[in-house]
Amino acid sequence: MKLATLKNGRRDGQLLVVSRDLRMAVAVPDIASTMQQVLEEWQAKHRALDEVYRALNAGIATGAFVLDVAQLAAPLPRAYQWADGSAYLVHSELVRKARGAELTPELWHDPLMYQGCGDSLLGARDDVALESTDWGIDLEGEVAVFTDDVPMGVSPQQAKGHIRLIALVNDVSLRGLVPAELAKGFGFFQSKPWTAFSPVAVTPDELGDAWDGQRVHLPLTVHVNEDLLGQPNAGVDMVFDFPQLIAHAAKTRPLGAGTIVGSGTVSNGDRSVGSACLAEKRALETVRDGKPGTPFLTFGDRMTIDMFDRNGNSVFGAISQRVVEYAPPLLA
Template sequence: MKLASYADGSRDGHLVIVSRDLTQAHFATGIATRLQQVLDDWGFLAPQLDDLAVQLNHGKLRHAFPFDPQKCLAPLPRSCGWAVVGAEGGVQRDAGTFGAPHQPLRAPAEGHPALAAIAGDLAAASDAPAALDALRLLTLAVDWRLDGELIATQCAPLALTPDELGPGWAGGRLQARLHLLHNGSKQPARDVDAAPGAALARLARLRALRAGQVAGMSLGDLGLTLAPGDSLHLDLKTAEGSSLFGAIDLDIAPPDLTP
């Protein structure tokens, strides 16, 4: 299933189910209103959401409406923690908020994209197969850093269960391509090969993970020089060119022209 959080004036947004072709959505009201609720009670609530997704994909929900990514917050606006995991383990970031997919930056910053794995509860010292079992959802995220300091983390509009990833998901690994547009100009796409179970296991080497912990697998830096007024479009796609998580569209505030 594909999940998103619509902005409704609250900190966490309102949970919606999104159709496989990204054209329709339906509120998950009656099952859960926030994604964290689902992560806390996954075994009971996720099957209900999956049934709703099946009905949506078959056009059987009377109150479905056109999906609008511009109305989305990050799928999980507030997490239990955010860490970018490398070969040497996890680098813990502050537990806090994730920015919306269209949230602008006030100044140019260095972008570091990552495949983000959203976990359920996971015991300390769990191995990779156990960690893979605790994987709940995947999405695309970007860390923005200014002078080496993390200033924001932005997420794509959708979080997906692994079964939605198609032939690019096999053996607990995701294979896809990261596509970038800088000021409308296409940049070289880069191949992505990531193992979320292994990343979560590395993060859980010394401590248990709570439902809602997010582990990022670095996709390198963007390698772009950004300037005020620039725009950036990032989209992780299948080999066939279908968007997996929806796009992150970033605008950097233009220079202040006030005399």
């Protein structure tokens, strides 16, 4: 099943069921009006939604219309919790190597995780508006899962049963602001602005054998403008799988329905597949040449993140966003 949210002038938008080929959609107000409602009432709602999905794919759904991806918000336009991990340690290892540091041993056993701004999540075609290119604007291609209510203290095996939806992520990062923030010893804040999501979120069964209950075993295709940045496989070199990340987040607190947990930048030890962020490419250049040659993003650049199944079909639809200059409000 594929679900999306249509922009309708309200913060939580209108829930849509979307066809497998991402061409058609239908609203289902008699079942649920928002994605948050679905996640809070999953057991009561998902079977009825799946019946609509089957009818939509068969071409017999009442009220179906042609989907305009540009009119979609993030599948969950605002989340009570957006927690992003760092599961691909080959990425962290490389970035640290470029600045002459090493991974500490505990990071191989206890995942890194930060809390991002979940109050406003970007749709797949929304511009990324920022004030300055001096901030080191970067994209990060990731995979994320949406949960229902997760009790505190769950095991990874138990956490697996709370994964309801999967989506792609562009976790925009401002690399120029990161060092000063981390030096304070209190984590990211200003360096992690709005995060964007794929047009649809899908139930795990949509991925077939590419989903093993823990990881998505498909390449993530990332472009900057017309240039391919990389196609790392999301199922390779993921040291901490999604159930482990959820269990980590829930160690000392329950997670409310609608929590989103991200994988961190998808990265493979096989560097021939490229990268899912510019910081990694710049780190490779630094290790090889002593300094980076690839610039960060500037105004007018476009970021595209997609994932294709083994038949070449887009699973989630593409995230495709421009970086634009933000004009702050005038002082009164």
